[in-house]
Amino acid sequence: MSHDPWNGHNPEDDPIFLEKVTKYRAEQKPLEEAEELRMREVWRAQYLAHTINLSTGESTDKDEYLCVICCRSFTQGRGKFKWIACKTCLAFDRAAACVLGSKQLIPLGLHSIMNGAFIDTSANPTLQLTQKDRLLAHVSNYGILINHRSAVLKEMAEEIGWADRETVPWGDWVNIFPASFAHSEEAYLDLIDEKYDWVYSVLPQLEKHGWLAKQARKLVAA
Numbered sequence: 001m002s003h004d005p006w007n008g009h010n011p012e013d014d015p016i017f018l019e020k021v022t023k024y025r026a027e028q029k030p031l032e033e034a035e036e037l038r039m040r041e042v043w044r045a046q047y048l049a050h051t052i053n054l055s056t057g058e059s060t061d062k063d064e065y066l067c068v069i070c071c072r073s074f075t076q077g078r079g080k081f082k083w084i085a086c087k088t089c090l091a092f093d094r095a096a097a098c099v100l101g102s103k104q105l106i107p108l109g110l111h112s113i114m115n116g117a118f119i120d121t122s123a124n125p126t127l128q129l130t131q132k133d134r135l136l137a138h139v140s141n142y143g144i145l146i147n148h149r150s151a152v153l154k155e156m157a158e159e160i161g162w163a164d165r166e167t168v169p170w171g172d173w174v175n176i177f178p179a180s181f182a183h184s185e186e187a188y189l190d191l192i193d194e195k196y197d198w199v200y201s202v203l204p205q206l207e208k209h210g211w212l213a214k215q216a217r218k219l220v221a222a
């Protein structure tokens with residue numbers, strides 16, 4: 001017994017079938033167009049709602065911030081235990097630190113404890129003083145990094161003639177400044193050059209072109 005409902009005929013030759021298909025398509029068309037329009041509106045609303053402030057690096061979402069290193073991606077995590085650099089830039093810092101047997105080179109945690117800075121009030125007073133110094137260093141480093149981001153953002157905005165703009169839609173920003181592994185590499189090395197050049201004394205390999213990117217790639221792939 002054949003399971004072919006068309007009995008060997010081509011349905012496209014059947015005028016009744018064709019009429020039904022045409023009618024169905026005609027009914028569906030306005031629904032599809034309305035859905036497409038709705039999706040376009042949703043996308044446009046998201047695109048416009050998500051705006052970044054070019055002086056502070058904050059998004060209108062308030063708990064989202066541009067990476068202090070590349071300024072091309074938002075940072076990871078929420079609340080007080082988040083990083084102030086994006087995932088790729090963090091990989092560069094971790095790769096450099098890893099060679100030295102450490103977890104991080106630059107304090108990129110928002111909370112001091114993420115950077116190993118805390119005061120143990122039950123510890124010996126001399127130790128507490130050392131811990132206090134570390135905590136103060138964390139605070140001043142935070143200031144250095146935030147100021148660095150403002151300076152980089154300003155430079156980027158000037159480069160494209162947006163120096164007088166206070167805010168820009170996120171979509172416009174990433175269209176011009178997309179994030180990439182190579183951009184993070186460049187931005188991380190610029191930051192080391194400008195603010196943490198002592199790193200070269202403990203990690204002279206950094207001078208070698210492409211060395212850090214190779215280490216970071218290994219870490220990302222692991």
Ligand SMILES: [Zn+2]
Binds near residue numbers: 070072085086
């Ligand atoms: Zn970044």
